Amino acid sequence: MSKLRFATAWLGGCSGCHMSFLDLDEKLIDLADKIELVYSPIADVKEFPERVDVTLVEGAVANLDNLKLAQEIRARSRLVVSFGDCAVTGNVPSLRNKLGVDDLLTAVYHEGPGRHPTGGDAIMPRLLPKVLPLHQVIKVDAFLPGCPPDAERIWIAVSALLAGEPVVLEPSMRTFG
Numbered sequence: 001m002s003k004l005r006f007a008t009a010w011l012g013g014c015s016g017c018h019m020s021f022l023d024l025d026e027k028l029i030d031l032a033d034k035i036e037l038v039y040s041p042i043a044d045v046k047e048f049p050e051r052v053d054v055t056l057v058e059g060a061v062a063n064l065d066n067l068k069l070a071q072e073i074r075a076r077s078r079l080v081v082s083f084g085d086c087a088v089t090g091n092v093p094s095l096r097n098k099l100g101v102d103d104l105l106t107a108v109y110h111e112g113p114g115r116h117p118t119g120g121d122a123i124m125p126r127l128l129p130k131v132l133p134l135h136q137v138i139k140v141d142a143f144l145p146g147c148p149p150d151a152e153r154i155w156i157a158v159s160a161l162l163a164g165e166p167v168v169l170e171p172s173m174r175t176f177g
Contacts, residue, residue: 004053004162007039009073011066012093012131013059013086016148018042020084021056023151034162048072054161056083056144060093061132063125074138079161085147087134094131142167 010018018041024031038052039045048069055077061067074080085091134140144157144167160167 003034003036005038005049005051006035006162007037007048007052007055007073007077008041008083009039009048009055009057009059009069010041011057011059011070011087011134012062013084014092015041015058017056017058017084017086017146020146020148020151021154024155025151027151027155031158048076050076052077054079054081054158056081056158057087057134058083060086060090061128061134061137062093062096063127065125067128067137070134070137079141080134080138081142081144081157081161082134082140083144084149085145088143088145090131090133091147094133097130100129 008018008021022028022042037043038049039055052073055073057070057073057080059066061070082088086093090097135143142157142161144153146153149157157167
């Protein structure tokens, strides 16, 4: 039996979803028997690969690098899962939407402590005018909300997705898949 090609990605967010994923503890060993981890911030892979079966995407789309990666993920993944509240709703990263990008950059780099970095986009990716949840940028096949989703919810969802089954969580959660 061939292993499914599995990826996780981290866009604009805190990494809490990936920490929760690591909280699977010994279930990660069971998962390793079923998947080949082909891309993740917990693996040293620099470019998103072709022919990925399932990709969990954490974080909102906040800058041009996030947008480019999200588009690559959609083009190269069979199933894309919006992973955690930042990806599902924009959550905390989208709080900057009340400010204009120019106002934000002025507040941080000109009025705040420290010096304005030089080098433009080579140093920092250009911010999008608004932070967006993943589904507003690409087609998403499933949503796994939570801030972060707890390890048991992640296990239930990932196990079902890898088995090609619909994902059903406890009654307080939606059915999706």
